[in-house]
Amino acid sequence: MNRFATKQCTVGRVLSFTGIGVHNGKPSSLTIEPAAVDSGYAIRRKLDDESYSATMPLHHNRVSRTYLCTAVDLGDAGTVSMIEHMVSALSGMGIDNALITVEGNECPVLDGSAGKYVEAIVASGIETQPAEKMFIKIKRSVTVRSNDAFAALEPYNGRAFDVEIDFESDVIGRQRMIFDWSPKRYVDDVSQARTFGFIKDAKVLRQAGYALGSSLENSIAVDEGKILNQDGLRYEDEFVRHKLLDAVGDLALAGMPIYGKFRSYKGGHGLNALVLNSLFASEQNYEIVPASALPLEFDALEELPAGLELRGYIRSVG
Template identity: 45%
Template structure:
């Protein structure tokens, strides 16, 4: 992609589709991605009880964050488990897409973002004439929640610093710090899979969740604190990389990419969403800037930023 692509909004060049099952519902679902005009953003077209509904991929539409990020109305039209797809759109720098979905949950595929990356890169990325807008962080905004915390800080680029800490020796304490661009997303984050514990599976099944979860789409830690997947891990620290993938996807719901650093410790979907809401509620903490050549020169080399929604 040319350098000026980062200054302009983008869409995909052609329609592309993916099919799979929902990790929680266990039901088959297909998604179809189509090009969209500038300033459309990311919009899901889905069926509700009273017909077709459009749901914009924005933090204001977040209805639940317990086990996944859910957009829309839980009692009506909604779409669940959007985080891996949203991370891919942000990571690859795709601003405007219409997404038709014939179910209520984005397919889990292999538990990572890798197949979304493959499909959307197959469709191609097209530069639009409209300028891209960014959320520039002006001052720290922090959220503490028991032993967890998250914060946004000013930074000349788009950076994620994520740390996790689990009692099981299969995970332990892991951290990852990256400056996000399309190549880093593909190489360092996209292939990291969702994970869970065998001891939680029966409880989740009884509650009607994780019905589609399997060793084909999840890293599973057994009662002996070992990864039971035959192929092992894709990265030595795949767990924190997946938590970073989730954070990228959750923050994509800001509506624009941010210029700043997001840091978290023992975070998750709920913490990510709450921190984003707190940032956007404090209008003194950020400003909206356009990705013009002048802005990019102020940002320096780190401003080769691939996205905003």
């Protein structure tokens, strides 16, 4: 029996966020508004003169940079970077349509996870729309590689992520997470995982203009075999969970939710973008299908209680 809402969804009201960019260190604000059926995720910038740039689809073919984050090209309006956490929240919660407006050229990092976005979506309610959800169904496996790292999309009866990382760090090491998607599981198991970095890299990154807004308030800091954040980790394997969070956001740039399995080893934004390019290189790799044609077994959106207090899902270890 299909237990998941087969109708398209949007946010229940306008959501607003303010903060700083983790890389440029500058103030940034962002709004997410309800959008019409079949509009997908659309993005625009609010400019210095209070006008708005042209609204464009937030799509993989607009990805312009994948070093340390995902950035998209908005033509004459320049680029907007660090979009992956916000888009991960939308996709992870089953939102199909949204209008995103960014003031600045980087999305606010907030606490370094997707949790603040998810909390706002839950509080706003999720609006079901009068059109059927559409999925990109994987018909043929595609794989991209870089040395021993890889990312792949494969046929699978569901929406699954199998993400593995391997760092030469006693704190991180080798971690793997296999995740069968549902909105509730995304809230519980993924949404609170924060971005992370190594103190040994901080000076070089800042000299290059990155991580200027990074702090213990928005990142996990790893230094010589220890975690510097006073409260420790939210999940024991928070590092791989954040990589999975990023993958959910990056793959949402396909334009529709993917029905299939994503696998990666030592992956990141670059390979995530490349595997989408490979997928769409041939129409033999995929087909567009309505939700009613799929044997979906996801948890219903209605299982999320109104006003869910996400802090109850944080576990501190170490």
